[in-house]
Amino acid sequence: MDRDTSRVVELRTLLALPDERGALFDDEMARTRRRIDAVHRAAVSHNTEPAGAPRLQPRDA
Amino acid sequence: MREPCALSLGDAADAVARGRLSPVDLLDSTLERIARIEPRVHAWARLCRDDARRDAQRLTELAARGDLRGPLHGIPVGVKDIFYTAGIETACGSRIMAGFVPASDATTVARLRRAGAVMLGKTHTTEFASFDPSPARNPWDLAHTPGGSSSGSAAALAARMCQGALGSQTSGSIVRPAAFCGVVGLKPTFGRVSRHGVHPLAWTLDHPGPMARTVRDVAVLLEVVAGPDPGDPATLSCPAPPRYAAALDDRDAQRESVRSLRVGIPDRYFFDGLDPEAHDAYRRAVDRLRELGFAVRDVRLPDPFEVGMDAHELIHNVEAAAVHVDRYRTRAAEYGDKLRAIIETGLEVPAPTYVRAQQVRTHLIKEMRALLEDVDVLATPAAPGPAPEGLTSTGSPVMNRPFSFLGFPSLTVPCGRTRGGLPVGLQLAGRPFEELALLRVAAAYEAATPWTGDEPPL
Numbered sequence: 001m002d003r004d005t006s007r008v009v010e011l012r013t014l015l016a017l018p019d020e021r022g023a024l025f026d027d028e029m030a031r032t033r034r035r036i037d038a039v040h041r042a043a044v045s046h047n048t049e050p051a052g053a054p055r056l057q058p059r060d061a
Numbered sequence: 062m063r064e065p066c067a068l069s070l071g072d073a074a075d076a077v078a079r080g081r082l083s084p085v086d087l088l089d090s091t092l093e094r095i096a097r098i099e100p101r102v103h104a105w106a107r108l109c110r111d112d113a114r115r116d117a118q119r120l121t122e123l124a125a126r127g128d129l130r131g132p133l134h135g136i137p138v139g140v141k142d143i144f145y146t147a148g149i150e151t152a153c154g155s156r157i158m159a160g161f162v163p164a165s166d167a168t169t170v171a172r173l174r175r176a177g178a179v180m181l182g183k184t185h186t187t188e189f190a191s192f193d194p195s196p197a198r199n200p201w202d203l204a205h206t207p208g209g210s211s212s213g214s215a216a217a218l219a220a221r222m223c224q225g226a227l228g229s230q231t232s233g234s235i236v237r238p239a240a241f242c243g244v245v246g247l248k249p250t251f252g253r254v255s256r257h258g259v260h261p262l263a264w265t266l267d268h269p270g271p272m273a274r275t276v277r278d279v280a281v282l283l284e285v286v287a288g289p290d291p292g293d294p295a296t297l298s299c300p301a302p303p304r305y306a307a308a309l310d311d312r313d314a315q316r317e318s319v320r321s322l323r324v325g326i327p328d329r330y331f332f333d334g335l336d337p338e339a340h341d342a343y344r345r346a347v348d349r350l351r352e353l354g355f356a357v358r359d360v361r362l363p364d365p366f367e368v369g370m371d372a373h374e375l376i377h378n379v380e381a382a383a384v385h386v387d388r389y390r391t392r393a394a395e396y397g398d399k400l401r402a403i404i405e406t407g408l409e410v411p412a413p414t415y416v417r418a419q420q421v422r423t424h425l426i427k428e429m430r431a432l433l434e435d436v437d438v439l440a441t442p443a444a445p446g447p448a449p450e451g452l453t454s455t456g457s458p459v460m461n462r463p464f465s466f467l468g469f470p471s472l473t474v475p476c477g478r479t480r481g482g483l484p485v486g487l488q489l490a491g492r493p494f495e496e497l498a499l500l501r502v503a504a505a506y507e508a509a510t511p512w513t514g515d516e517p518p519l
Contacts, residue, residue, distance in 0.1 A: 015386060015408070022402055025406070028403065028405070032406040032410065036375065036411070039414060041368075042424075048420040051423045052419050055297065
C-alpha cells in the first residue's frame with residue numbers, strides 16, 4: 001500500500017466512511033487535484049487574513 | 062384586467078390594495094393555472110392548497126376592512142424546498158430528508174408571511190441545492206432544464222404559477238435558473254439576507270435571495286426579506302437595507318442614475334465558450350445600456366480571478382462535506398452521484414488548502430473592490446448559453462460563481478431569446494450592499510426592452 005492510499009484508508013477509517021466513493025469520484029478528484037495545485041501556486045501572500053473570520057457583535061447589539 | 066395569476070407581483074399587490082382584486086380570487090386564478098400547467102412543468106415539490114386557501118380567506122377579510130399586512134398582502138409565493146417551513150415537509154430534494162417537518166419557519170419565510178404573502182408551496186430544488194437535478198422542466202421548452210438549483214422557483218414564476226419566489230445560490234443557483242426561465246433573480250450581498258432556517262450547502266457561500274418576473278417585483282421581495290437577523294451572524298454588521306422599490310419608483314433618481322452609473326465590461330473569463338446567440342444578445346444588451354445613457358467602459362479583471370474560481374470549488378466541496386459527513390457515513394448510497402463526488406472530494410482536500418483558498422478569497426475581494434471603484438456595475442452574460450437540452454444537467458454556473466465566491470450582489474434580467482425561443486439573461490454585479498445600483502440599471506434596461514413579461518408558450 002503506497003503512502004497516499006494508506007492516508008486515504010486512515011481518513012476513511014477515522015471518519016467511518018463507506019468503502020465505495022461513487023461513480024463520479026475519479027473525475028471530480030482529478031479536477032480537485034488541479035485546483036489544489038492552483039491555489040497553492042497563486043500569487044497571494046501567505047500573510048493574507050483568510051476569509052471567514054468571526055463576525056462579533058457587542059453584547060447589546 | 063389580465064388573468065390575475067398573470068399579473069406582476071406589483072400589479073397584483075396594487076389591485077389588492079385598491080380593492081379591485083381579492084386574495085381569494087388571486088389564489089383561485091393561480092390554483093387553476095397550476096392545475097392546467099403543473100402536470101407538464103413539475104415546478105412544485107409540495108403544494109399547500111388548504112393552508113393557502115385559509116390564509117387567502119383571512120387576508121381577503123382583512124383587506125375588506127382596509128387592514129393590509131404589508132407589501133405582499135395576498136400575493137402567492139413559492140419557496141425553494143431547502144427553506145424550512147413550519148409544519149410543512151422540507152425534503153431538500155433528497156430521499157434522506159423525506160418526512161422532515163421543521164418546527165419553525167426560516168427567517169425569510171417568516172418575513173414573507175408577515176408581509177402578507179400566501180405561502181403556496183415548496184418548489185423543487187436539486188438534491189440539497191447541489192447539482193443532481195429535480196423533475197422540474199423549463200416552461201419555454203419542456204425538453205430543456207430550467208437550471209438549478211432553484212429550479213422550481215424559476216419554472217413556477219415563468220409559468221405564472223406564483224408571483225414571487227425564494228431561491229438560494231452557492232455557485233449559480235438563483236441567477237442561472239432565472240436566466241434560463243426568462244425571469245429576474247437577485248443574489249444579494251452575503252449577509253444581506255438571513256440564511257437562518259435554510260439548509261446549508263456550503264456555509265460561507267450560501268446566499269438566499271428573491272426571484273420574480275420583473276425587476277421591481279424583486280426589489281419588493283428583497284425589501285421584505287433583507288435585514289439583520291440574530292439567527293444569522295453574517296447579517297448583524299450589515300448596513301440597513303434601503304427601500305428598494307420606492308427608490309426605483311423615484312423617477313428623478315432613476316433618471317439621474319442613468320446619467321451617473323458606470324457599467325464595466327470585463328476583458329475575459331465571461332466569454333470563454335459563450336454560445337454565439339447568447340453572445341449576440343449580450344452585445345445588443347450592452348449597446349442598449351450605452352444608448353440609454355450609461356457610461357459603458359472596458360475593465361480588466363485582476364490576475365487571480367481564475368484561480369479564485371478554483372478556490373471557490375475547493376471551499377464549496379469541503380464545506381459540503383462538512384455539512385453532510387455524519388449522514389453520509391451511513392446513507393452514502395442514497396446521495397446522487399454529483400453531490401456524492403462533491404462530498405468525497407471535499408473530504409480529501411487538506412485543511413491547509415482550505416485555508417489557502419480562503420486567503421485567495423480575501424485577496425480577490427480586495428482586488429475586485431478596487432476594480433469597482435472605477436465602475437459601479439459589471440455587465441456579463443448570465444449563463445454560457447440558453448438552457449441546455451435534457452434534464453440530466455442543470456447547466457453551468459461558471460458565469461455566476463465569481464459573485465458567489467466574492468459575496469458581491471448580482472442579478473439577471475432577461476435580455477433576449479434564441480432562435481429556438483429560449484430566454485437568455487444579462488447578469489449585473491456590483492459592490493457589496495449596493496444592490497440598488499444593480500436594480501436601477503436592470504430597471505432602466507427592462508423598461509427599454511421587450512423581454513420581461515413575455516409568457517412561455519405552454
